[in-house]
Amino acid sequence: MAKILIRAMVLPMTGLGDFYPEGEIVLDGENILSVGERGSAPAGFVPDRILDYPNDVFLPGLINSHTHAAMTLLRSYADDLPLMPWLETKIWPFENKMSAQDIYWGTALGLCEMIRSGTTAMLDMYIAMEQVAEAVLAAGTRAVLARGMIGNAPNGQQAFRENIELLKNFHQLGDKRITVMFGPHAPYTCSGEFLQQVKAEADHYGVGINIHVAETRDEVAIIQKYQGLTPVQWLDSLGLFGGHIAAAHCVYLTPEDMEILARKNVCVTHNPESNMKLNSGTAPVPALLAQGVTVGLGTDGASSNNNLDMFGEMRTASLLQKLQVGCTALPAYQVLEMATVGGAKVLGLDKVGQLLPGYKADLISVNLDQPHFYPRFSIPGHLVYSAHAGDVRTVIVNGKIIMEERNLLTLDEQKICSEVETRAKRIAAELS
């Protein structure tokens, strides 16, 4: 692995105000060796490569804490529809037609887009996850993978076995870039017994659980009707919490729910654009953060977003809370923390999400020498409120440069775009 010396602005995400306007980062193989002012590299360090970008800011790679990458196959297949007709007449029939190979190519497309927009790690829940794992291995990114399991579906136990197989075959693969979790879909699609089975296996293997929680009003009503509890209370009563839990959405929470999430160290992923597009609601993010709950940020799948761009997601997250709560809600730096430090915690990753010696070399650069980044009053402000996906110049994961000068080095984009176009149109034609 290469020894890389970076000279640029550095936003290490180690605390508000930490910033090196003329900074230096040293990467040694998979890890960060040093971060600091110009001249702070260890004496005698001889780099193989120097990246000299005085007008770029380097920051930790963004972490997409909740997505279904293969759903790029469904991008704009069905927009602007009511939720249930959308699911029943469009999304589910389309998904039923997807082959494992379709999922490989759809995931690869999502990874192309994520790398181009500065995302270095994702938490992905879907089906045919061995295909997702292969795409991640090829892309060179970091990922936590969970086999989505609809416990109440006829294939619930089959999915459960596939999740265990995924764990056995892919956990810690690719220089430990891949981690596996269990993926019970949601409180309203899994029985209490199924969730407890999953929890026992997660504890047995010492891995986490990824689950959708309290995403919609309907979910809350269903759980209330059948269990007499909120989704969070019900999951807590089942004993699901305690180990590592990554709970996506958490739009509808009572004060008691938030207290449970905080006490049980449940990590939450906020998905503002998907929650807006599907009319789900607004998660109480400032209240969760005030209680000390870890909150990451995710795009959800491309069928309800429709991009996988974490810069847009950061802006939307902040603007949405400012609208609902007030002008001071979710300041820029706090949103950046959600997309980096917070994301790493949601994914259960150690030494990821900040630029510090000994941490994994997962970092990106944004080219600030563009009109929408002047004047330079606040770099965090610019990254959250002004930046867009196309501003990312460099992407490095686990010490390896996977995008340089916007050239993607690990995946064949043309082939991937062409495969997805053909495969998605084939499925749509079969359904029309």
Next chain:
Amino acid sequence: MAKILIRAMVLPMTGLGDFYPEGEIVLDGENILSVGERGSAPAGFVPDRILDYPNDVFLPGLINSHTHAAMTLLRSYADDLPLMPWLETKIWPFENKMSAQDIYWGTALGLCEMIRSGTTAMLDMYIAMEQVAEAVLAAGTRAVLARGMIGNAPNGQQAFRENIELLKNFHQLGDKRITVMFGPHAPYTCSGEFLQQVKAEADHYGVGINIHVAETRDEVAIIQKYQGLTPVQWLDSLGLFGGHIAAAHCVYLTPEDMEILARKNVCVTHNPESNMKLNSGTAPVPALLAQGVTVGLGTDGASSNNNLDMFGEMRTASLLQKLQVGCTALPAYQVLEMATVGGAKVLGLDKVGQLLPGYKADLISVNLDQPHFYPRFSIPGHLVYSAHAGDVRTVIVNGKIIMEERNLLTLDEQKICSEVETRAKRIAAELS
């Protein structure tokens, strides 16, 4: 002027479903000569230039219907603050320090950013508007300019005289790329008498009026307290409506207000990101459109956004209404109409906002050969939900190519960025 033949996908914005997957556009000087399928160019037409972009879609240039371009000087100078301290301790003191030259450079920076993100026309309200006009003439874009007048301020009458001078000196200049309107700031900053003076002069010169209306709860409360009416009702009672009116924001409207706006043909500009960032509220856009009111889309100034990117604004506009109203609110094509056809109407521009023979050659291309635009199920959906500012490849205004392959051809970006950096930091230093 050049004769240009374009071969590309064409979305002419002439009606839902109108789309040429293999289209052809012919530009003859300032105007569009023909739009259609490949081979539809008039027989014997000999182009000076051929733009052959089979993977780009050409559409009408986006129209930013409400902005204060020079406020790029304040970008991220003060984020995440409550409204009144933000204005009183940050924005107003900074603006008081701005020179006319500062406003020239700030506007030029805004124009660089707008061109780069596919905006070909703007409605701009600010001060030192002759500087804004000079920047627009240099940039090669189209603009409607209004001198912002705080009628109740000591310089109210002076500002009024400046607006008349602006009209005399710049209206219809630059091959008619510049139009001038009157810019009384808002119902709560102008007396009824002042507004009636403005209306008389607007009628005298046969030009429109640009005004902020019903932006905040406080404004509504103030007008209700002193006039016993809503802002819209009060302006109507003063006789302000009737000619061309471009009303920005219109967040707080009663059913009667909406009926008045529809009956009096008042055009409205929606500014979702600014309204969210400043906790102003959500304008009832679907209800306005249902009543037949013309609605355009704007970014507002960079101090409350913080970019001038109409692609982001389109996405936010749709997502916000889906959150507040329902999944089917503001479908992609309707949002594109707001940013093109609607914008042209707000700006009072004839033969702008659509690609049709005889229309002005104001058009842009978006490079769709990128991962986030596959599969190609819906081009309008991709433009609204997936696109970002960096995807614009070509910008043509009044028949002249002003950005080609992302190279800005009319303005010296480096010089402008550098001037703004120096000038903004100088003002901030004077205030610290």
